[in-house]
Amino acid sequence: MTQHSQETVIGRITSVFGVKGWLKVFSYTDPKEGILNYRDWVLDLDGRRVPIKLEEGRRQGQGIVVRLKGIDDRDVARTYCGAEVRVGIDELPELPAGEYYWYQLEGLDVFTVEGEPLGKVHHLMETGANDVLVIHASAASIDQRERLIPYLPGQVVQDIDLAMGRMVVDWDPEF
Numbered sequence: 001m002t003q004h005s006q007e008t009v010i011g012r013i014t015s016v017f018g019v020k021g022w023l024k025v026f027s028y029t030d031p032k033e034g035i036l037n038y039r040d041w042v043l044d045l046d047g048r049r050v051p052i053k054l055e056e057g058r059r060q061g062q063g064i065v066v067r068l069k070g071i072d073d074r075d076v077a078r079t080y081c082g083a084e085v086r087v088g089i090d091e092l093p094e095l096p097a098g099e100y101y102w103y104q105l106e107g108l109d110v111f112t113v114e115g116e117p118l119g120k121v122h123h124l125m126e127t128g129a130n131d132v133l134v135i136h137a138s139a140a141s142i143d144q145r146e147r148l149i150p151y152l153p154g155q156v157v158q159d160i161d162l163a164m165g166r167m168v169v170d171w172d173p174e175f
Contacts, residue, residue, distance in 0.1 A: 006088070008086065008087065008089050008092070009086050009103075010028050010029055010085055010086065011064075012028075012084050013025055013080050013083045014063075014082075015081055016077045016081065018065075019074045020067075020072055021068075021073050021074060021077040022066065023068065023071075023080060024063050024064070024065055025063065025065070025066050025085065026063065028102075032063070033059055035064060035085065036058075038087045039053055040053060040087065040088070041053070041068070043083040043085060044084040045079075045083040045084075046082075050080075050083070052070070053068065054067075100162075102123070102131075104162055105121050106121050106123055107121060108160070108162075109165055109167070110135050110166070112169060112173060117138070117140045118142065118169070118171070118173060119135045119137045119141040119146075120135065121134070121167065122134045122135065122136040124151060130150050130152055132150055132151060133147075133148070133150075133157075133169075134147075134148060157169055158170050
């Protein structure tokens, strides 16, 4: 049994496409086609891990459609709907300095510039204008509120220290 490398979610299978086993995928990569750069997928289906190979894929309207190795039947394909698409983080390309993958920000302790603890980054949301940090209260935070803070490096987000596991934001705790 080999040790699994750490993984991150890069998309979700949403529905079947056509009759030959193709699947529609909602891609979390930017650009959306970036998900097609990864061939070794691990599907997380209700806690069950299914390693699978991406055979081919393409842009279809606003989304992505894919054919996975060994799936050539619509009914079989349907059993994978709802699965999260994961890849090993060691397969992700190196980002330029100052840019981060969402998985790197999740779990960071968040402090105001005055040093007040607001909680931990639970996850991020894409809103169109900018990404939003969803901050959940922690044992150390000043209150038990959930906060939605725009992810705007240099404006709201002042500092990110992955080694220390912390982020500093210019944010009024009253918001």
